Amino acid sequence: MRLKLFLLLLLTAVIPSLAQTTGVAGTVVDSNTGVPVSGATVMLDNQGLQATTDPSGEFRISTAKAGDDMLVIVAYGYQDVTMNVNIVNGVIDNLGIIKMLDSNLNNVFYEDQNDMLFDQNLLEDEEGSAQSISALTGASDDV
The missing domain is CATH 2.60.40.1120 (Carboxypeptidase-like, regulatory domain)
Structure with a gap:
């Protein structure tokens, strides 16, 4: 056995x-x-x-x-x-x-509850033209 x-x-x-x-x-x-x-x-x-x-x-x-x-x-x-x-x-x-290869991603430099800053170079449309952007400070979704 x-x-x-x-x-x-x-x-x-x-x-x-x-x-x-x-x-x-x-x-x-x-x-x-x-x-x-x-x-x-x-x-x-x-x-x-x-x-x-x-x-x-x-x-x-x-x-x-x-x-x-x-x-x-x-x-x-x-x-x-x-x-x-x-x-x-x-x-x-x-x-x-x-x-x-490094993609050089710089989408967001800084982000918190109230502020978000973007890299201007990444805000291009399909033809390569830069889009304008205004400051996004102090925005709040609280109602």
Whole structure:
């Protein structure tokens, strides 16, 4: 009886290691400084799978299906990165270092309950003409 129990436990421990994992992995860094980008969202667009980069900028999606997909990386303060990937069954493809460009987001310089200041450069219409804006100080929604 002990031998059967031992073999059963051994079998249940070995089976998960035989399962093939398929997906992508890599490291996301700032293109200017080389500093890891922590907290970036990495998605396989067609499959709806995603992961978040760890403090060292590393990510891993290991539950993907084989085939072509679009990898999308989104992080605050950076331009989105999109790249085609070919996922091979049974392989975790290490994409290496992926560099993200700074997006120079300056949407809001200061914000509190009563004041909000905007960057004039970001207030352009579709043709690129700057829109005028008046000061938004002291506004209140309280009625």
